[in-house]
Amino acid sequence: AQKVTQAQTEISVVEKEDVTLDCVYETRDTTYYLFWYKQPPSGELVFLIRRNSFDEQNEISGRYSWNFQKSTSSFNFTITASQVVDSAVYFCALSEVEAAGNKLTFGGGTRVLVKP
Amino acid sequence: DTGVSQNPRHKITKRGQNVTFRCDPISEHNRLYWYRQTLGQGPEFLTYFQNEAQLEKSRLLSDRFSAERPKGSFSTLEIQRTEQGDSAMYLCASSQTGFYSGNTIYFGEGSWLTVV
Numbered sequence: 632a633q634k635v636t637q638a639q640t641e642i643s644v645v646e647k648e649d650v651t652l653d654c655v656y657e658t659r660d661t662t663y664y665l666f667w668y669k670q671p672p673s674g675e676l677v678f679l680i681r682r683n684s685f686d687e688q689n690e691i692s693g694r695y696s697w698n699f700q701k702s703t704s705s706f707n708f709t710i711t712a713s714q715v716v717d718s719a720v721y722f723c724a725l726s727e728v729e730a731a732g733n734k735l736t737f738g739g740g741t742r743v744l745v746k747p
Numbered sequence: 748d749t750g751v752s753q754n755p756r757h758k759i760t761k762r763g764q765n766v767t768f769r770c771d772p773i774s775e776h777n778r779l780y781w782y783r784q785t786l787g788q789g790p791e792f793l794t795y796f797q798n799e800a801q802l803e804k805s806r807l808l809s810d811r812f813s814a815e816r817p818k819g820s821f822s823t824l825e826i827q828r829t830e831q832g833d834s835a836m837y838l839c840a841s842s843q844t845g846f847y848s849g850n851t852i853y854f855g856e857g858s859w860l861t862v863v
Contacts, residue, residue: 635789666852674836676790676854722789726852732803733842734780735852737789 633658635725637738644713645746652708652741654723660684664726665699665706666735671719679721682706713745749773751855753839759861760829767825768858772841779822780852781814782838783807790838796822797844829862836860 634657644650656665667679680690682699690697694714698707710717720742724735752771760766772779777798782790793812794804798819808814811829816822826833836857 668854673856674859675856676838676840678851678853681851724789732795732797733778733844733852734792734795734803735782735790735840737791739789740787 633660633725633727633736635723635736635738637723637741639741640739641742641744643744643746646715647712650710650713650717650743650745652710652721652723652743654706654708654738656704656706656723656725658704658725658727660728662728664733666724666726667697667706667708668722668724669719670722670740676722679708710743713743715745715747718743718745751839751841751853753837753855753858755858756856757859757861759863762831762862763828765825765827766829766860767823768837768839768860770822770824770839770855772821772839773853776841776843776853777819778842778844779816780840780842781822781824782840782854784836784838784857785834793824793837826860829860831862834860834862 636655663684665682669677687699694711696709720740722740723738726733780795781793784790792805793808794814796816799816811827814824836859838857840852840854842852
């Protein structure tokens, strides 16, 4: 069975601080995808990034960066120089293989509060 | 380029009434998913369609729930004889199939249901 664990339920930082969100996953599949989504107070889930299990290169996009380590089954997310607009709940998710419909299993989410 | 569209965005209904939610996926996407999210939790998978075929239903989807995607385009999720425990946000998502499509799953803004 697939499982995603986000151990941090809430993180509070002051603007311009960096914040790292942890994500640990479990799967028996050798091919899978990992996602991060942002859910602002308005409720919609905003896609941030997708990585496949064959690509362990870290990625940077603006103030966002991701660290994928297959050896520890982790896919951590860092926001550099946080801003108030980054306040949201962030979800890590694991996708099953294509044949199983690519259904997503979500973690419980980490609420990030960025104070001015 | 329109995203996944859901309506109504909010619905308050009395216990025992039926409600229906509609989802319009991204136009070229052949997979459509329904998820449910309760307060403080991550989304949970309910069901998914590939074109018009409903390929999987979660055990969360009781007999009071029915989903359709009659022409492989929009989908409806109906809840009959609503109960207070059905109060949640119902999220629709869509994606393309195939490895090279990337399998990125995009979500709508969700439909909030409150059963009183």
